[in-house]
Structure formats: structure tokens, C-alpha cells
Amino acid sequence: MIFSGFFFFLLLCVGAGIWASNRGRFGVGWFFISIIVSPVIAFILLAVMKDLSKDAAESVSGGQTNRAPAPPPGPVDDDYAVALEEATSGQRKAGIWAKAFTDAVGDKDRTVALYTARRAQDLADERNRRAADELRQTEEGRALLAQQAYDALPKGTCPNCGTVIPLDSPICPQPKCGASFDAPDGWRIKPLAT
Known part of the structure; x- marks a missing residue:
């Protein structure tokens, strides 16, 4: 009877x-606190x-717990219009035209369609690169790009405190935790479920 009471x-x-x-606290410490004080008081x-x-999850994700980085904008109507004009006027990019011709197996209408789609995507990519270059010129833009790069990293949780951190983190950034993940037989970050 005494043994079962102690076990409980x-x-x-x-x-x-x-x-x-x-709850983001040091679990081992709270185990000993509950032994000394009482598990009921600890609870x-x-x-x-x-x-x-x-709080840790919100601070890591910038206050938005399920925010995913926005994909760069794709082609817009003007991109397709420019690409179609190039395809029909003969002012086309030779490499893209040759690839479209090969994929279309010589079908002219299909070649124009494939060229238009690929060239419109290239135009959108060029516009996105220019926008990113303009963002890099400002401090706010650099911070935004850095945040987007951080958001794109694969994340996991610290097994000690539950903080959401990048999978390649050497230590937990929480000052009260400080768990290290470098030891060969030590703790490992638990990947987030996707």
C-alpha cells in the first residue's frame, strides 16, 4: 500500500x-519542485x-503562428500579352522558342502556346528579381527579406522547452532553456508535423 502511494x-x-x-518551462526543475513542495501545488x-x-512560438514566427512565406507573384496578363506579341512577331528568344518547338513536336499553335507560357513566367521572374533588388536598397526591405528567408527554413520544437526553432539550430535560443543539440548522443529537435 505504501509502495503504491509513493508510486502515485x-x-x-x-x-x-x-x-x-x-508550457515552456524547465521540466526537470519542476519535477524536483513538485517532489519538495507537492505535486498539487506545482500544478x-x-x-x-x-x-x-x-510566447516563444509567436516571437519566433513574428506574432503569426501559422504564417507561411508568400510565393513570389506569377505572370500577370501583361506578361502573357508581351510574350504572345514576341511569339507572333518574330522577336522571340531563340532558346525558349526551340524548347517550345521541341516540346510541341512541331505543332505551330502548340509551340506558340508553350513559348507564351514560358516567356510570361520569365518576365514575371525578372519583375520579381527587380522588386527584390529594390527591397534590398532599404533597411526595412532587408529586414523583410531576412524574415522571409527565416520563415522559409524548416522548423521544429525544442524537446526541453517546446520553443519553435530552425532544425539546424545548435542551441535553443530561449535564455531559460539553453538546450544544446550539438552532442552526438544529446537532444534532437523534433520536426514540426507538415
């Missing part, structure tokens, strides 16, 4: 440590304390 007490302490870890304290895991 230990199980509650482990539960407090796991819940603390899921009450955790319930009234702020959930740090949500």
Missing part, C-alpha cells in the same frame, strides 16, 4: 514536470503562471 506521488511529480515542459502554480511556449 512520483507519477504526479513526473506529470507536473511534463506539463511544465509543455496550481503552473496553471496560474503564463504559458511561455505560446
